[in-house]
Amino acid sequence: MENSSNLKVFSLDTSSPRVVACYFDSEKKIMIELETKAKHGIQVSQVVEKLKEVDFNSLDVIGVGIGPGGLTGLRVGISFALGLGIGKRFVRISSLKLIAMNALASNGYIGVVRKAREGYLYAGLYHAENGKLHTLVEPFIESIDVVRERFKSYNQLLLLGDGAEYFKDYGIVFEQPTYSQYNFPSVRNLYLLTIEEIANGNFVDALHIEPLYLQKSIAELNFEKKLKQIQEK
Amino acid sequence: MENSSNLKVFSLDTSSPRVVACYFDSEKKIMIELETKAKHGIQVSQVVEKLKEVDFNSLDVIGVGIGPGGLTGLRVGISFALGLGIGKRFVRISSLKLIAMNALASNGYIGVVRKAREGYLYAGLYHAENGKLHTLVEPFIESIDVVRERFKSYNQLLLLGDGAEYFKDYGIVFEQPTYSQYNFPSVRNLYLLTIEEIANGNFVDALHIEPLYLQKSIAELNFEKKLKQIQEK
Numbered sequence: 131m132e133n134s135s136n137l138k139v140f141s142l143d144t145s146s147p148r149v150v151a152c153y154f155d156s157e158k159k160i161m162i163e164l165e166t167k168a169k170h171g172i173q174v175s176q177v178v179e180k181l182k183e184v185d186f187n188s189l190d191v192i193g194v195g196i197g198p199g200g201l202t203g204l205r206v207g208i209s210f211a212l213g214l215g216i217g218k219r220f221v222r223i224s225s226l227k228l229i230a231m232n233a234l235a236s237n238g239y240i241g242v243v244r245k246a247r248e249g250y251l252y253a254g255l256y257h258a259e260n261g262k263l264h265t266l267v268e269p270f271i272e273s274i275d276v277v278r279e280r281f282k283s284y285n286q287l288l289l290l291g292d293g294a295e296y297f298k299d300y301g302i303v304f305e306q307p308t309y310s311q312y313n314f315p316s317v318r319n320l321y322l323l324t325i326e327e328i329a330n331g332n333f334v335d336a337l338h339i340e341p342l343y344l345q346k347s348i349a350e351l352n353f354e355k356k357l358k359q360i361q362e363k
Numbered sequence: 364m365e366n367s368s369n370l371k372v373f374s375l376d377t378s379s380p381r382v383v384a385c386y387f388d389s390e391k392k393i394m395i396e397l398e399t400k401a402k403h404g405i406q407v408s409q410v411v412e413k414l415k416e417v418d419f420n421s422l423d424v425i426g427v428g429i430g431p432g433g434l435t436g437l438r439v440g441i442s443f444a445l446g447l448g449i450g451k452r453f454v455r456i457s458s459l460k461l462i463a464m465n466a467l468a469s470n471g472y473i474g475v476v477r478k479a480r481e482g483y484l485y486a487g488l489y490h491a492e493n494g495k496l497h498t499l500v501e502p503f504i505e506s507i508d509v510v511r512e513r514f515k516s517y518n519q520l521l522l523l524g525d526g527a528e529y530f531k532d533y534g535i536v537f538e539q540p541t542y543s544q545y546n547f548p549s550v551r552n553l554y555l556l557t558i559e560e561i562a563n564g565n566f567v568d569a570l571h572i573e574p575l576y577l578q579k580s581i582a583e584l585n586f587e588k589k590l591k592q593i594q595e596k
Binding site: 148157158159160161162163164165166167178179180182183232233234235236237238260261262288297298304305308309312316317318319322325326 | 381390391392393394395396397398399400409412413415416465466467468469470472493494521529535537541542544545547550551554555559560588
C-alpha cells in the first residue's frame with residue numbers, strides 16, 4: 131500500500147460546471163473549487179493560476195476525473211492532465227463516486243444520478259456505512275424510467291446529482307436550491323478519492339486515461355426501439 | 364429573507380490548521396482550502412493571493428468563523444475580516460457547526476468535539492435529518508469526562524473533530540487517518556453556512572465580531588476544584 135504522503139500529487143475533475151482541483155505533498159494541501167461562467171478550458175487556466183506555488187514539472191502522480199459527466203468538460207480536464215503527465219503515473223477518479231462521497235457520513239444507500247442526453251441519466255449506486263463507501267452498481271446510462279424502476283427497491287435511498295429531482299416521490303432529496311451544492315463534486319472528496327486510489331495502487335499510464343463514455347450507440351438504441359415496438363404489438 | 368445571489372461576499376474560517384475561504388457573487392464562486400506549515404497569518408495572505416480576481420473594496424458582506432477553536436488562528440482571521448470590513452455587514456459562522464455540516468448527509472446525532480486546553484474539549488451537539496442540520500446544544504467547554512457523560516445517552520452518535528478519538532468506545536468515529544479530513548471545516552460548508560446566515564438576516568457590525576471564548580476563568584476552575592474536594596470528603 132503506497133503512502134501518498136511523500137508524493138507530489140495533482141488531481142482534477144472537470145465533469146461538472148464546478149471545476150475542482152487539489153495539490154498536495156508532505157508540506158501542504160491546496161484545494162480549489164471554481165465555478166464561473168467561463169468555459170472549462172478557461173476555468174482550468176484560472177485554477178492553475180491559483181496554484182503558482184506548484185511545480186507542475188515535478189509531479190509524481192496525477193489524478194483525473196473520468197466521468198461520467200459533461201463530455202466537453204471531461205475532454206478539457208483529461209487533455210490538460212495528459213499534457214502535464216506524459217510518462218507519469220495516473221489514477222482515475224469516478225466522477226459519480228466523487229459525488230456519492232458527499233454523503234459519506236450517511237448510513238445507507240446513495241444513488242447518484244446526473245443528467246445525460248434528454249430523457250437519460252448517468253447513474254451509479256453506492257452504500258455508506260460509518261464513513262466507508264462501497265460501490266454497489268458501477269456507472270451506467272439508462273432512461274429516467276428505467277433508473278427509477280431499478281432504484282425503487284432501495285429503502286431510504288438518498289439521491290444526489292442534478293437528476294435527483296426525478297426521484298422526489300420515493301427518495302430522499304436535499305432541499306433546493308442551496309443544498310444543490312451536494313450535487314456537485316467537492317474538492318475535499320477529490321483529495322480523499324485520489325489518496326485512496328494511490329493507496330490501492332490503481333495506477334495507469336497516459337494511454338489508459340479517457341472519459342467514461344457510457345452512451346449507447348445509435349444502433350443499440352434503434353434495436354431497443356424495434357424490440358419495444360414488437361413487444362407492444 | 365435576503366437573497367445572497369446579488370451580493371459580493373467573502374467568508375473565512377481560521378479556527379483550525381486548515382484555512383478555508385470563499386468568495387461568491389452572481390458571476391462566480393471561488394472556494395479555497397489551504398493547509399501548510401506556515402502560521403495562520405501567512406496562510407491568510409496565501410489565500411488572498413489566490414483571490415486576485417476579487418475586489419475586496421467592494422464587498423457587501425463578510426463572513427467570519429468565530430470559533431470555538433485555536434485562539435491565535437481565530438484572532439488572525441477575525442482581524443483580517445475586520446480590516447476588510449470597517450462599516451460593512453458581517454455574519455458570524457460557528458466553527459463547530461461548520462464541522463457538523465460535514466455530516467449533513469447523515470440522519471442522526473452529531474457531536475463535534477475539538478481539543479481545547481489539556482483535558483478539555485469544545486463541544487456542540489447537532490442533529491441532521493434529510494439535509495437539514497439543527498443545533499441541539501450550543502458550543503460549550505468541559506472536561507473530556509463531562510462531555511463523554513453528557514453525550515453518552517445519544518444513540519448512534521457520530522463524532523467529528525480532533526477530539527473524536529475519546530469517544531471510540533460508544534460513538535461512531537470515522538476511520539483514521541484519511542477521514543480525519545472530516546474533522547476539519549470544509550470550504551463548501553463555509554459557503555453554505557454563510558448563505559444561510561445571510562438569508563436569515565443575521566447581520567452584525569464590526570463591533571460584534573469576536574472569538575467565541577468559552578474558557579472558564581481560573582476563578583471558576585478553582586471554585587469547581589474546591590466543590591469537588593468538599594463533595595469527596
